[in-house]
Amino acid sequence: MRGRIGNIKKSKILNVTLISFLILFIAFIPINIIVLNEYKTLWFYAFSTLVGLYEIIKSRFFKLDSAFYFGAVIFLIGISGFIFTFTNTFEFLNVYLLSDFALASLLSFMVCGQKFHLIIFYSLFFFLIFQILYKINLITYTISIAISMSFLLLLIVIIVVSFLCSKR
Numbered sequence: 001m002r003g004r005i006g007n008i009k010k011s012k013i014l015n016v017t018l019i020s021f022l023i024l025f026i027a028f029i030p031i032n033i034i035v036l037n038e039y040k041t042l043w044f045y046a047f048s049t050l051v052g053l054y055e056i057i058k059s060r061f062f063k064l065d066s067a068f069y070f071g072a073v074i075f076l077i078g079i080s081g082f083i084f085t086f087t088n089t090f091e092f093l094n095v096y097l098l099s100d101f102a103l104a105s106l107l108s109f110m111v112c113g114q115k116f117h118l119i120i121f122y123s124l125f126f127f128l129i130f131q132i133l134y135k136i137n138l139i140t141y142t143i144s145i146a147i148s149m150s151f152l153l154l155l156i157v158i159i160v161v162s163f164l165c166s167k168r
Contacts, residue, residue, distance in 0.1 A: 010061045017057055021050040039085055049078030065112040072104035092135055098128045119162075123155040 003010055028046045036042055052075025059067035080096040083089075089096075102124035109117035127148055134144040 014054075014058055014061060018054060021054055025050055041081065042085065045078045045081030045085065047078070048074050048081065052076070052078055065108065065114065068112060069104055069108045069117070072107045073100060076100035076103055095128065095131050095135060098124060098131060102128055119155070119158060123151060123158075126151050 005013060025043075025047060029043055032039070032042045032046070052071045052073070055067050055071025056075060057071075058064065059071055077097065077100050080100050084093060084096050102121050105117045105121040105124060108114065109121060130139065130144050130147045130151075133139045134141065139147075
């Protein structure tokens with residue numbers, strides 16, 4: 001049967017996964033309060049990581065492309081939250097978030113095979129490069145905005161042209 005893995009229904013596996021992630025999250029909250037009390041936001045990143053992982057599992061069980069993208073973004077945001085909290089690199093927050101969306105697009109292209117996600121990845125990747133160059137003071141704010149706007153315009157043109165070509 002398609003709705004089963006072995007003799008177990010996929011929905012039952014998903015429910016067990018949900019309950020175990022909930023128990024794991026509830027166990028993490030006291031650890032965050034008692035042991036890691038100087039980091040007040042770790043509970044949110046743990047929550048994001050677990051919800052993202054749950055959505056990724058659900059998307060693979062039921063072949064849901066949108067759930068995979070959403071799960072990948074939320075999972076990567078949770079992982080990035082842990083990284084920039086423990087490395088104390090809060091000034092690079094927008095770089096982390098932009099890289100999360102870019103990696104989620106790349107992963108969605110690789111897993112689901114939709115070319116649109118590859119276009120989004122390339123656009124976000126080039127935008128990310130110029131954000132990093134701006135953050136480490138290799139280019140000015142004006143140059144960063146000018147280059148970013150040109151990539152945004154290029155993305156819009158690519159989407160419009162691909163939409164018009166698909167109608168024919």
